[in-house]
Amino acid sequence: MYNKGTNSMKKRIIIVGGGFGGITAMHALKKQLGHNIDVVLIDYRSETLNKPRLPDVAIKGENVEHVRFLMKDAVKQDGYLLIQETVLKIDALAKKVYLKEGGIETYDYLILAPGIEKHYSGIDGFREFGYSICDDIQAPRLWRKLQSFKGGPVFIGSMPYKSGSRVDAPKLLAPCEGPVGEIMFLLNDFLKKKGLGDSSPVTAFSPAKIFFEDVGEKVRNNVGKIMKSEGIGLITEKTVLRLDANHIYFTDGTSEKCALAIILPEYKPYDFIIKSGLGDEAGFIPTDEQMRHLDFPKIFAVGDATSLSVPKLGHIAVVQADIAVKAIANELGKKVKIPKFDPAILCIMERDNYQATMIYSNVLYKGKLDETLNGPVAFGMKWSFDFYYNFTRGHMPPEFAEKLLVNHLRKKTKKV
Numbered sequence: 497m498y499n500k501g502t503n504s505m506k507k508r509i510i511i512v513g514g515g516f517g518g519i520t521a522m523h524a525l526k527k528q529l530g531h532n533i534d535v536v537l538i539d540y541r542s543e544t545l546n547k548p549r550l551p552d553v554a555i556k557g558e559n560v561e562h563v564r565f566l567m568k569d570a571v572k573q574d575g576y577l578l579i580q581e582t583v584l585k586i587d588a589l590a591k592k593v594y595l596k597e598g599g600i601e602t603y604d605y606l607i608l609a610p611g612i613e614k615h616y617s618g619i620d621g622f623r624e625f626g627y628s629i630c631d632d633i634q635a636p637r638l639w640r641k642l643q644s645f646k647g648g649p650v651f652i653g654s655m656p657y658k659s660g661s662r663v664d665a666p667k668l669l670a671p672c673e674g675p676v677g678e679i680m681f682l683l684n685d686f687l688k689k690k691g692l693g694d695s696s697p698v699t700a701f702s703p704a705k706i707f708f709e710d711v712g713e714k715v716r717n718n719v720g721k722i723m724k725s726e727g728i729g730l731i732t733e734k735t736v737l738r739l740d741a742n743h744i745y746f747t748d749g750t751s752e753k754c755a756l757a758i759i760l761p762e763y764k765p766y767d768f769i770i771k772s773g774l775g776d777e778a779g780f781i782p783t784d785e786q787m788r789h790l791d792f793p794k795i796f797a798v799g800d801a802t803s804l805s806v807p808k809l810g811h812i813a814v815v816q817a818d819i820a821v822k823a824i825a826n827e828l829g830k831k832v833k834i835p836k837f838d839p840a841i842l843c844i845m846e847r848d849n850y851q852a853t854m855i856y857s858n859v860l861y862k863g864k865l866d867e868t869l870n871g872p873v874a875f876g877m878k879w880s881f882d883f884y885y886n887f888t889r890g891h892m893p894p895e896f897a898e899k900l901l902v903n904h905l906r907k908k909t910k911k912v
């Protein structure tokens with residue numbers, strides 16, 4: 497059992513969670529502070545999961561091994577320490593992390609990046625009749641189901657998001673509808689190819705009044721046009737109550753015949769955050785815009801687990817991780833500019849035949865960009881990102897790539 501204290505001169509930074517936020521934070525710490533600090537990454541999983549590629553596993557039959565990589569390889573690159581364990585509790589006053597097997601880890605700084613729990617059991621009948629794509633158990637399970645699917649109405653949507661009020665973040669009813677968009681397009685193509693297009697109408701549902709409420713009207717209209725041309729239906733203000741073998745039931749008392757329900761479950765904060773007194777009233781971690789916990793200055797938090805991350809996007813987790821690490825680096829004496837928290841929604845929805853629709857929008861955060869890019873270029877961008885991320889074990893493509901994209905989109909916006 498590792499149980500290193502803080503008696504060395506080096507500051508000890510613990511990162512909880514080796515997903516998009518945690519791995520980015522680790523690589524950024526290496527870049528900013530190298531071996532002048534000790535870094536420990538704690539995750540109960542052995543592999544990092546590239547979730548944006550899960551729709552490929554669920555609907556194109558991609559091998560699940562291709563969408564994850566060993567965390568120990570990423571940690572080894574940086575020369576830091578990995579502990580494969582579950583965090584049970586954090587004592588923020590004593591600066592201690594309690595692990596399931598009894599270990600206690602002490603930190604000078606803590607970066608929390610545990611993501612959120614997907615609350616499948618919150619949907620009555622999900623276990624028997626529901627499907628999802630949010631992790632590496634659900635995505636292959638959906639692929640297996642599709643192999644024997646004989647057709648019938650298909651419904652795809654998400655459960656509502658319950659946010660807290662300590663942080664001034666956008667109020668959304670759906671946690672993130674990009675994955676819903678991606679599944680509906682991919683699945684619609686899959687069903688047509690299988691000759692099930694006519695017997696299997698695909699309908700997206702949203703708990704909100706507006707589907708894709710996190711983007712501006714321009715993007716929403718573009719997505720709407722593609723949905724229309726593909727014959728994909730839409731119903732709004734629908735929250736799933738329960739499922740049975742042939743129906744989907746909503747909380748407003750309506751129901752629909754349904755042969756396949758694919759649901760993004762409630763995004764629930766983990767119990768250990770709540771029990772440790774680190775969550776807001778909804779359980780998400782409240783931070784300032786440098787990702788510092790509002791009550792505990794030595795704790796930073798990034799990614800889906802934070803109140804500030806709305807909608808729940810890997811792109812936002814990565815931006816937050818960069819800011820948090822630069823804030824810590826400054827405190828430890830390295831003069832580095834801390835970027836402003838200026839998030840954008842970046843989501844690439846793959847379709848069949850090397851096509852994809854990329855969304856880039858920051859109107860939710862009072863920006864002016866609200867653009868889509870359709871076609872093989874968007875597909876190539878997704879492919880390149882996935883390849884780069886997996887090949888480099890969790891590094892982000894060079895900053896200039898996004899700058900080029902944003903400049904291109906700005907010019908496009910000005911032309912209109």
Ligand SMILES: Cc1cc2nc3c(=O)[nH]c(=O)nc-3n(C[C@H](O)[C@H](O)[C@H](O)COP(=O)(O)OP(=O)(O)OC[C@H]3O[C@@H](n4cnc5c(N)ncnc54)[C@H](O)[C@@H]3O)c2cc1C
Pocket residue numbers: 512513514515516517518538539540541543544545546547548549550551581582583584609610611612629630631674675766768798799800801808809810811812813842843844
């Ligand atoms: C199908 C799908 C498609 C998506 N597409 C996009 C997209 O196109 N663009 C985009 O920006 N985002 C997309 N996202 C969202 C993106 O994947 C998430 O926002 C991102 O993964 C959040 O990163 P994170 O670091 O906060 O959490 P995660 O990536 O979930 O990582 C959290 C880590 O913490 C670990 N952990 C949790 N609890 C504990 C504990 N108690 N002890 C130890 N370890 C723990 C977990 O094992 C996990 O490894 C998509 C999501 C899905 C499901």
